[in-house]
Amino acid sequence: MRRAISILSLLTIILAFATVALAQDSGRVNGEIRDKEGKPYPDVTVVMKNTDSGQAYTDKTDKNGKFVQLGMKAGIYVITSTNAKDNFNFSEKFQVVLEHDNEYKLNIKEVAAQSGPSPEEEKKRAADADKFKNMKVHFDTGVKAMGDANDLRTQLRSAPADQKSGLQEKRLADCQTAVTEFSQAEQGVTEKDVKNHAMVLGNLGAADECVAKYDEAAASYQKAIDLVPTAGYYTGLATNDANAGTTSTDPKVAEGKFTDASAACDKAIAADPVAGATCWKNLGIVLSNKGRMKDAIVPLQKATAADPKDAQSWLMLGNAMTATIEPKQEGDKMTYVIPPGTKEAYQKAIDLGPDTPAAKQAQEALDGLNAMSGGQDTSVGKKKKK
Numbered sequence: 264m265r266r267a268i269s270i271l272s273l274l275t276i277i278l279a280f281a282t283v284a285l286a287q288d289s290g291r292v293n294g295e296i297r298d299k300e301g302k303p304y305p306d307v308t309v310v311m312k313n314t315d316s317g318q319a320y321t322d323k324t325d326k327n328g329k330f331v332q333l334g335m336k337a338g339i340y341v342i343t344s345t346n347a348k349d350n351f352n353f354s355e356k357f358q359v360v361l362e363h364d365n366e367y368k369l370n371i372k373e374v375a376a377q378s379g380p381s382p383e384e385e386k387k388r389a390a391d392a393d394k395f396k397n398m399k400v401h402f403d404t405g406v407k408a409m410g411d412a413n414d415l416r417t418q419l420r421s422a423p424a425d426q427k428s429g430l431q432e433k434r435l436a437d438c439q440t441a442v443t444e445f446s447q448a449e450q451g452v453t454e455k456d457v458k459n460h461a462m463v464l465g466n467l468g469a470a471d472e473c474v475a476k477y478d479e480a481a482a483s484y485q486k487a488i489d490l491v492p493t494a495g496y497y498t499g500l501a502t503n504d505a506n507a508g509t510t511s512t513d514p515k516v517a518e519g520k521f522t523d524a525s526a527a528c529d530k531a532i533a534a535d536p537v538a539g540a541t542c543w544k545n546l547g548i549v550l551s552n553k554g555r556m557k558d559a560i561v562p563l564q565k566a567t568a569a570d571p572k573d574a575q576s577w578l579m580l581g582n583a584m585t586a587t588i589e590p591k592q593e594g595d596k597m598t599y600v601i602p603p604g605t606k607e608a609y610q611k612a613i614d615l616g617p618d619t620p621a622a623k624q625a626q627e628a629l630d631g632l633n634a635m636s637g638g639q640d641t642s643v644g645k646k647k648k649k
Contacts, residue, residue: 289361291333296368296370303327309344312341312343320335394452416434457490464487465483465495467483468484468496477506477510480499502545502549541570543565556583557587574611574619577609578612578625581612582628599636609626
């Protein structure tokens with residue numbers, strides 16, 4: 264005889280099965296994904312697939328790089344995170360435990376650091392290494408060519424007149440070789456190698472200056488400054504702007520170049536007062552070489568103010584001021600108006616290095632000024648007193 268099952272007993276059984284079913288799907292995953300920079304990674308599609316049942320859950324990270332999945336069964340899941348826009352795809356296993364907040368965290372930056380470079384990154388590193396090696400070959404060749412050019416410039420100072428033309432042609436050829444090699448080196452600098460890129464550009468500027476391509480030289484120095492601003496690069500920019508100004512036939516262009524050169528020297532001084540003194544000194548040299556002695560005075564005054572221990576700058580200042588001496592006729596005597604500070608400039612050059620060539624030149628100039636101080640008798644036919 265069958266025993267009847269009461270409605271109450273049946274309800275109890277049903278509830279028991281419901282409880283078991285609920286317990287099987289009570290897993291929760293709190294997920295967080297960060298990108299290759301360690302920042303929250305939004306819009307990542309996350310698929311969690313149970314390795315036993317094959318059941319899958321799909322979520323997407325919010326603006327904070329987070330997602331939540333409820334109602335999961337216990338077990339091992341393969342979690343696959345993708346972002347088509349970034350060509351990102353990453354998978355790993357993760358265990359889900361029931362009645363527990365399972366915290367899933369993926370930091371792509373940390374994973375990349377632990378796993379090492381990818382094959383693509385290794386390939387890029389190898390390519391960059393070859394590129395750097397090739398760049399260095401061109402750079403070293405350019406440096407050697409510039410070294411040879413500088414040696415020839417030294418020889419030119421004391422070479423016999425009949426040899427100067429040949430030496431000058433050889434020097435020009437060396438300078439052009441340097442331009443070609445540094446240009447090739449610049450093409451081989453990797454994108455992130457900022458310091459070496461600036462150094463190559465600075466050397467290219469010096470080579471362009473050597474072949475008297477002053478505008479090109481200034482452009483190279485400006486590019487170097489944009490990468491790594493230093494007193495040396497500002498000095499190169501100023502020197503070549505000044506040279507371009509002295510060779511221009513347009514007065515407005517020339518004036519603009521000297522204005523730019525002065526601005527570059529101000530920046531050189533701000534970057535390094537002592538090193539920047541060379542900038543003003545170079546402007547003084549450029550102007551002096553072009554016979555613009557009066558214009559050279561201010562740059563040389565700024566050079567000596569920035570570096571008071573440079574004897575050559577003091578000598579050049581004295582020479583520039585001496586060139587502006589004006590004669591003045593007073594009765595039977597010719598007197599000379601010596602600009603204030605001229606004798607002091609020569610004396611500074613002497614005091615800083617008494618046994619140097621600069622001091623010798625300064626002493627000779629100073630003796631000449633002292634002889635001029637008393638004026639010169641210009642009367643004709645007047646008997647000299649015994």
